[in-house]
Amino acid sequence: MASAVEMREIVKRYPNVIANDHASLFVEEGEIHGLIGENGAGKSTMMNILYGLAKPDAGKVKIFGKEERILSPQKAIDLGISMVHQHFMLMPSLTVFQNIILGRAPTTAGVINKKAATAQIQQIMEAYGLSINLSAKVYQLSVGEMQRVEIVKALYRNAKIIVLDEPTAVLTPQETDRLMEVLLKLKEQGKSIIFITHKLREVMVITDRITVMRKGIVTGRVNKSETTPKALSTLMVGREVDLSLPRGDFTPGDCILEVSGLSALNPRGLPALRELSLSVRKGEIVGIAGVEGNGQTELAEVISGLLKPSGGKVKLYGEDITGCSVRRRRKMGMSHVPEDRLKVGTAKNCTIMENLIMNRYYQPPYAKRWIINNKRLLELAERMREQFNVKTPDTLRPLSSLSGGNMQKVVLTREIETDPDILIAAQPTRGVDIGAIEDIHKTILALRDCGKAILLISAELDEILSLSDRILVVYEGRVAASFERGEADENLIGEYMTGAKSQKGGE
Numbered sequence: 192m193a194s195a196v197e198m199r200e201i202v203k204r205y206p207n208v209i210a211n212d213h214a215s216l217f218v219e220e221g222e223i224h225g226l227i228g229e230n231g232a233g234k235s236t237m238m239n240i241l242y243g244l245a246k247p248d249a250g251k252v253k254i255f256g257k258e259e260r261i262l263s264p265q266k267a268i269d270l271g272i273s274m275v276h277q278h279f280m281l282m283p284s285l286t287v288f289q290n291i292i293l294g295r296a297p298t299t300a301g302v303i304n305k306k307a308a309t310a311q312i313q314q315i316m317e318a319y320g321l322s323i324n325l326s327a328k329v330y331q332l333s334v335g336e337m338q339r340v341e342i343v344k345a346l347y348r349n350a351k352i353i354v355l356d357e358p359t360a361v362l363t364p365q366e367t368d369r370l371m372e373v374l375l376k377l378k379e380q381g382k383s384i385i386f387i388t389h390k391l392r393e394v395m396v397i398t399d400r401i402t403v404m405r406k407g408i409v410t411g412r413v414n415k416s417e418t419t420p421k422a423l424s425t426l427m428v429g430r431e432v433d434l435s436l437p438r439g440d441f442t443p444g445d446c447i448l449e450v451s452g453l454s455a456l457n458p459r460g461l462p463a464l465r466e467l468s469l470s471v472r473k474g475e476i477v478g479i480a481g482v483e484g485n486g487q488t489e490l491a492e493v494i495s496g497l498l499k500p501s502g503g504k505v506k507l508y509g510e511d512i513t514g515c516s517v518r519r520r521r522k523m524g525m526s527h528v529p530e531d532r533l534k535v536g537t538a539k540n541c542t543i544m545e546n547l548i549m550n551r552y553y554q555p556p557y558a559k560r561w562i563i564n565n566k567r568l569l570e571l572a573e574r575m576r577e578q579f580n581v582k583t584p585d586t587l588r589p590l591s592s593l594s595g596g597n598m599q600k601v602v603l604t605r606e607i608e609t610d611p612d613i614l615i616a617a618q619p620t621r622g623v624d625i626g627a628i629e630d631i632h633k634t635i636l637a638l639r640d641c642g643k644a645i646l647l648i649s650a651e652l653d654e655i656l657s658l659s660d661r662i663l664v665v666y667e668g669r670v671a672a673s674f675e676r677g678e679a680d681e682n683l684i685g686e687y688m689t690g691a692k693s694q695k696g697g698e
Contacts, residue, residue: 193256195220195352195383196241201250203236205592207584210236211247212407218352220255223374223384225394225415228404228427229624230596231582234387237404238354241385242274243267254352273345274354277595277622278533279337283330287323288312291344315346319376320369331459333484335366342373353377354385357595357622359393365482371397389596389624391420403427428626436632439640441660441676444473446509447613447644448494453503454668455489463489465668466503471613471644476635478659479648482688486668487648488530491617494646495527496520497535507613521550524612528602528619530648536602537590544572544586547605579604580630595622607634613644620654632658652681666690 196218203211211233218224228234239245241252243261252259254270261267267274281290288305291312297304309325316322321339329337338358345353355374359367374384374397386398394401395415403411403426411426448471457463463486471477481487492498494505496517505513507523515523529535537546548568551557557568572586581600583593590598599622606614616635620628635658639645649655655662662679664672664687672679672687672694686692 194218194253195222195255196385197251197253197256198237198241199251199253201237201240201252202248203233203240203245204248209407211240211250213250214404214407214409216402216409217412218383218385219400220383221378221381222399223378223386223397225398225401226385226387226404227389227391227394227401227423229626230594230600231406232404232427232624233407234404235356235594238274238356238385238387241267242272242354268348268350271349271351272354273348273350273352275338275341275345275356275358277357279341281329281337281340283328285329286325287327287329287332287340288325290329290340291325291347295348312343312347315343319343319346319373321373333366335369338366338370339373350382352383352385354387356387357389358386359388359390367393389622389628391423391625394423395420405429424625427624436629436636436657438636441474443475443660444642446470446472447507448646449504449506449509450490450494451504451506453490453493453500453505455486455493455498455500455502457489463668464493464500464503467665467669468503469646469663469670471646473612473644474639474642475660476639476645476647476658478655478662479646479665480652480655480662480684480688481665483650485665485688487617487665489668490665491527491530491615491646491648495525495529495615497527497529521609525615526606526609526611526613527615528606528617530617530621532595532598532602532621537598539589539591541590542587543576543581543583543590543593543601544569546590546601547572547575547586547608550605550609575604575608579607580627596624596627599623600627603631603634607638611643613646614638615646615648617648618650619647620649620651652684655684656681664688666693 194217196216198216200213200215201211202213214233214237216237226234236245240247243263243266246262252261259270292308297307312325321343323336323339323343358370377384388394398415401413401415402409403423405427451468453464453467455464479487489498493500496515500513504511507525512520533539548571551571552563552568557564576586579600581604582597603619620631635645647658660676662674663670664684666688
């Protein structure tokens, strides 16, 4: 029986970069195939070639045994290939129904047959347990719901091969579990799934076989049953990865950040924070755990100055900064790694250099009387690129040329380079490979050991438990529980995250 996908000896060159160096991928029918590797390893380029977004310089692509030239996404869709991108390709102002049928609407006498389309979509949702409100606007949905829309859209287009690029990067643990159930149902129906991820635990749970890439080449092809996370990480990074990092003694100092009675509304005008209070001291990492959508985003935005609260105060070194600008907060020693690197953290169409120096370009010695010293800024950007191992030949390329993980490194590099007194880190390792996670964790712990204050907001409970000196669980905009390091495990924290338990008084 022919493979669903055969990509043989694929070569793709960009200026000064070989993204794919005679790389091959084989995916069987009815298989969940893991494709893993560091940021910039060439995974996305391989999938862009399969989906018709890029043209290979050499190599062959076969779909169900037939050689094909896939020169556009439309050709890929016609062949039964669909791709759910890491950053969803949906129209926010349209309804779920409109997004699903876009370009594939059934018509009767030239008029869209909504009844027929709705019946087909309902059948798909019932078959795979993908319940969504078809009349809701996409911008009103949670991230997990948006992903379900993408999968339903793929199935509506009769996809036989589905590529999922970092599908769990922005999902809660509960949403991840539901996605895994859906993927197993798709597999039972004979669909072929290519599962791109950095999370080795998920690879070991859901996949049948795994292809590992590093620096554009395939370093291994293994059956899941015959490998281990440790072996996979070595194939990915070229060395053993140790995420159990040493940390200095916990000797917190004076309070740097104090939040009291904070209230705020979400984009839909509903309460997101409800009189929330917390504090962060020098030499302390305070981790915020919670199911996404319980106020974590608004908390980070209010503290960093991106969102105006409806009540309460934010103090830095005892000074009320609730009404201060973002720049004023930065001058006082605050840095912020936002959870959405594309929407808030970067300017995708600007160069890597411009993104790295966004908070430096107006300061001496990089500017004098509003005259910018581009030479010094370029030197700074190149030094930052080398120090934090951002994988690009130079920083004059557009940020859009980087992988998602390397974009995240740009944001982290920029925020840490200023030597902040307090770092607001929201989802700092989202979409980042295991080697880069190790580096980021080392950096955060080094900041803490140097006496910096860190507010860590993460959907990864492992990360919260590993790094935090103190853990606050947020539920429905309030602090539901507070734990010192070592007082709670994943299961106990999970009970407070879902509202099953609540401590009296919060912080």
